[in-house]
Amino acid sequence: MTDHAATDAALAAEIATHAGELLLELQRSGRFEGRELGDVGDARADALILERLRAARPADCILSEESADIGDRHCAQRVWVIDPLDGTRSYSEGRREWSVHVALVEDGLPTHGAVALPTRQETWRSDRPSELATAQRTPRILVSGSRTPVEADALAAALGGELIRMGSAGYKAMAVLRGDADIYYHSGGQHEWDNCAPAAVALASGLHCSRIDGTQFRYNRADTLVPDLLFAHPDWAERALAAIAAL
Numbered sequence: 001m002t003d004h005a006a007t008d009a010a011l012a013a014e015i016a017t018h019a020g021e022l023l024l025e026l027q028r029s030g031r032f033e034g035r036e037l038g039d040v041g042d043a044r045a046d047a048l049i050l051e052r053l054r055a056a057r058p059a060d061c062i063l064s065e066e067s068a069d070i071g072d073r074h075c076a077q078r079v080w081v082i083d084p085l086d087g088t089r090s091y092s093e094g095r096r097e098w099s100v101h102v103a104l105v106e107d108g109l110p111t112h113g114a115v116a117l118p119t120r121q122e123t124w125r126s127d128r129p130s131e132l133a134t135a136q137r138t139p140r141i142l143v144s145g146s147r148t149p150v151e152a153d154a155l156a157a158a159l160g161g162e163l164i165r166m167g168s169a170g171y172k173a174m175a176v177l178r179g180d181a182d183i184y185y186h187s188g189g190q191h192e193w194d195n196c197a198p199a200a201v202a203l204a205s206g207l208h209c210s211r212i213d214g215t216q217f218r219y220n221r222a223d224t225l226v227p228d229l230l231f232a233h234p235d236w237a238e239r240a241l242a243a244i245a246a247l
Contacts, residue, residue, distance in 0.1 A: 009127035012080075012102040012197070013114035015052045019045040019084060019100045020118030027091065038085070038092035042066050045084035049102060053080050060104075063220065065193040079105045079220045083193035087168030089146065096120070099170030101197035105219040113200030115170045124174050126204040133179025135235035140164055140181040142172040147188040151247050155185060158243040159236075173198035173231050177205055183240055184231040187212060191224045198231070208237035212244050 023041050026032070032040050046066035053062055057080070061073035064082045073079050080102065085091055087098030096119040103113030114125040124130070139161035143152045148165060156163040164181060166172050172184045173195070196219050199209045210216060212228040232240050 008104050009112040009114070009125055011052075011056055012104065012112055013116075013123050013125040013127075015049055016100045016102040016114040016116035016197075017123045018052070019048050019102075020116035020123070022048055023085060023091065023098075023100070024118045027094065034092055038088040041091055042085045042088060045100065046082075049082050049084055049100075053082075053102075063192065063224070065191065069224070073220065076220070077107055081105055081110075081192050081196040081219060083170070083197070086170045086194060090167040090171075095167065097167035097171045099168050099174070101170050101193060103197035103200045103219075105196065108218045108220055110196050110200035110203065110217065110219055113197035115174055115197050115201050117171060117174060122174070124177060124201045126200045129205040130177055132177075132206055132233060135182050135233040138162060139183050139236050139240075142166050142175060142181045142184040144172075144186060144188065147186075149185065149187040151187065152185065154247055155240075155243055158246065159183075159239065169194045170198050173202055176231050176233065177202050177207060182233045182236050184229070185212070185240070185244075187228040190226045190229065192219050192221070192226055193224070195226060195229055202231055206234060208232045208234050210241075212241070214241050 061076040061079040083101040091098040100116040103110050112126045116123045139159050141161045142164050145165035145167050175181045176184050202209050209231050212230050
């Protein structure tokens with residue numbers, strides 16, 4: 001079982017990395033710009049990931065942001081949840097804040113995964129846990145740059161923290177894992193593909209990952225909506241949850 005688990009994690013990392021390289025090459029080619037670049041990048045990265053997964057794991061189901069959900073996967077034990085290009089707007093505008101997500105969900109839980117950050121030449125993976133940096137006394141709180149929660153300023157004030165706006169769910173989650181921030185907070189709604197791979201990687205390294213009421217993430221649901229999330233350094237998790245509950 002251990003060897004199989006390691007293979008699943010390695011497969012996720014390999015595929016996410018290769019999709020990220022494809023996206024970088026496309027972005028640098030100058031053949032497409034703006035929204036067209038984002039659309040073409042989404043489609044080509046999705047095609048690459050689907051082809052590789054279907055070849056390597058033909059018996060598994062797949063849920064992708066960019067492919068039709070035909071409704072046959074929510075009863076499956078093993079489902080790959082992918083976001084071929086998280087942060088499409090950042091990507092299409094030539095910014096750094098985008099990522100590629102590949103995760104395996106087993107019985108509703110994110111067991112293995114990888115998040116590629118191509119502009120940083122990094123791929124974070126669940127089979128290679130990272131040692132967490134020391135939490136800061138003044139927490140750095142990441143929120144969406146385009147969909148900032150209306151209560152974000154109040155949360156920052158309650159925790160005595162600094163609010164930082166940033167694109168891409170995966171990019172933000174890995175910033176907390178890297179130690180560049182202490183909390184990633186979102187309450188504006190996402191879908192499973194936005195945060196499944198980040199959760200798989202972050203949980204493996206000991207970050208707190210949950211809904212903002214503290215309940216555990218569950219994936220491969222018939223409804224893919226994930227209304228809110230909290231990724232936090234464990235030293236800040238309880239205080240963040242208490243502050244959120246008091247808002």
